[in-house]
Amino acid sequence: MNKNPSQDHCFREFLWYASLNVLGMIALSCYILADTYFVANGLGSNGLAALNLVIPVYSFIHGTGLMLGMGGATRYSMLRSQGQEKKSNLVFTHALLLVLGFAMVFVALGLFCSGPLARLLGADEAVFEMCRTYLQVLLLFSPMFLLNDCMLCFVRNDGAPQLSMAAMVTGSLSNVVLDYVFIFPLGMGIFGAVLATGLAPVISLAVLCPFFLKKRNHFHAVRSGLSLRTGGHIFAAGVPSLVTELSSGIVMIVFNSIILGLAGNSGVAAYGVIANLSLVVIATYTGIAQGTQPLLSKYYGCGDKGRVQKLLRYGVFAVGSLSLLLYVLVFAGAKGITAVFNSEGNPALAAIAAPGLRIYFTGGLFAGLNIVLSIYFTSTDNVSPANLISLLRGFLVILPMSFLLSGLWGLSGLWAAFPATELLVAVVGGGILHRAKNSNDAQRMT
Numbered sequence: 220m221n222k223n224p225s226q227d228h229c230f231r232e233f234l235w236y237a238s239l240n241v242l243g244m245i246a247l248s249c250y251i252l253a254d255t256y257f258v259a260n261g262l263g264s265n266g267l268a269a270l271n272l273v274i275p276v277y278s279f280i281h282g283t284g285l286m287l288g289m290g291g292a293t294r295y296s297m298l299r300s301q302g303q304e305k306k307s308n309l310v311f312t313h314a315l316l317l318v319l320g321f322a323m324v325f326v327a328l329g330l331f332c333s334g335p336l337a338r339l340l341g342a343d344e345a346v347f348e349m350c351r352t353y354l355q356v357l358l359l360f361s362p363m364f365l366l367n368d369c370m371l372c373f374v375r376n377d378g379a380p381q382l383s384m385a386a387m388v389t390g391s392l393s394n395v396v397l398d399y400v401f402i403f404p405l406g407m408g409i410f411g412a413v414l415a416t417g418l419a420p421v422i423s424l425a426v427l428c429p430f431f432l433k434k435r436n437h438f439h440a441v442r443s444g445l446s447l448r449t450g451g452h453i454f455a456a457g458v459p460s461l462v463t464e465l466s467s468g469i470v471m472i473v474f475n476s477i478i479l480g481l482a483g484n485s486g487v488a489a490y491g492v493i494a495n496l497s498l499v500v501i502a503t504y505t506g507i508a509q510g511t512q513p514l515l516s517k518y519y520g521c522g523d524k525g526r527v528q529k530l531l532r533y534g535v536f537a538v539g540s541l542s543l544l545l546y547v548l549v550f551a552g553a554k555g556i557t558a559v560f561n562s563e564g565n566p567a568l569a570a571i572a573a574p575g576l577r578i579y580f581t582g583g584l585f586a587g588l589n590i591v592l593s594i595y596f597t598s599t600d601n602v603s604p605a606n607l608i609s610l611l612r613g614f615l616v617i618l619p620m621s622f623l624l625s626g627l628w629g630l631s632g633l634w635a636a637f638p639a640t641e642l643l644v645a646v647v648g649g650g651i652l653h654r655a656k657n658s659n660d661a662q663r664m665t
Contacts, residue, residue: 321361
């Protein structure tokens with residue numbers, strides 16, 4: 220039996236975009252992993268606890284950049300596939316203006332509010348100064364983070380996923396190298412760690428520069444007043460990406476607060492191991508979803524619903540296969556993973572982190588499915604289900620679930636809150652998808 224050439228082409232496109240973006244997202248998540256490893260070995264458990272307290276702010280900055288980038292690029296891709304060049308350039312222009320606006324807010328916070336923000340996040344005297352330093356430098360570099368996130372999304376949607384991946388990988392590898400140099404040979408401590416992280420998007424943007432200098436880009440900034448309608452389209456399409464990133468930060472704040480009451484700073488440091496590995500796993504799922512997004516938006520804009528459904532099936536299969544592999548690795552290697560980040564050999568940290576890894580990551584499959592579904596709905600101009608899925612898993616279910624289960628079973632219950640939440644939301648998302656499919660089938664029959 221001969222294979223359908225269009226199906227082969229669609230599958231090859233999926234593999235190309237998704238694999239490149241997965242590689243890029245894994246590299247991007249090395250920002251935090253490199254910080255975690257080098258801070259743990261250079262500054263001990265207090266440094267690790269401080270880093271874990273400030274990660275939510277990084278998540279918020281990165282989430283804002285992705286909201287503007289993914290929201291703008293999704294809209295740009297739909298309009299361009301329909302031949303509406305002028306409107307697609309207006310979307311890019313508005314994305315840049317919004318980047319500028321948010322950057323000004325974050326820089327102001329870095330200049331005037333880094334100390335109070337560190338206190339708000341739960342920093343005590345042992346870790347306060349490290350938290351304050353990290354927050355201030357991170358916020359002052361926020362314009363680079365926001366611009367980099369935005370440009371990576373537009374370049375990917377402009378038919379250059381390989382360049383987007385190369386920029387992410389180069390920036391992340393530079394972060395790893397600079398982390399080591401600044402923390403160990405130069406002895407710059409927590410300031411060195413955050414400086415390395417802040418320089419990474421600058422290097423990533425430098426990799427993207429030839430794309431614009433050689434005028435390969437199809438999107439351009441144009442003279443335009445700020446349109447609430449265009450800005451609203453960007454926000455509507457980008458909110459799921461923001462919620463996905465923001466929720467990880469909010470959940471970390473809540474988890475840190477609960478853990479401090481249950482196990483103190485050693486518990487927070489142990490959660491740092493789990494949370495940072497989770498960033499890599501979630502980045503992998505996000506890579507699959509975001510890699511598929513340009514294709515989903517393009518084919519939806521062209522009215523090719525058959526390929527849209529194929530891409531959804533490919534994404535679900537990829538998430539399922541990857542989840543099985545990842546959980547086997549985490550379950551078998553939980554003690555070894557913990558030891559990598561436990562330079563002091565803290566027995567309390569080891570006793571908490573290893574079993575926590577095994578419980579927490581049972582939710583990986585369901586988290587991956589929820590991320591793919593959210594991007595699918597966004598890319599097909601159906602933002603309400605995407606926003607619902609993101610809000611449920613990001614706030615409305617995970618927060619009460621964490622208090623409920625930790626109250627019943629302590630730390631074990633807290634680790635179980637993540638898989639319980641993702642399972643419930645996956646059931647809701649699957650139900651919405653099934654109902655939408657039945658509705659479409661009924662419309663075709665009438």
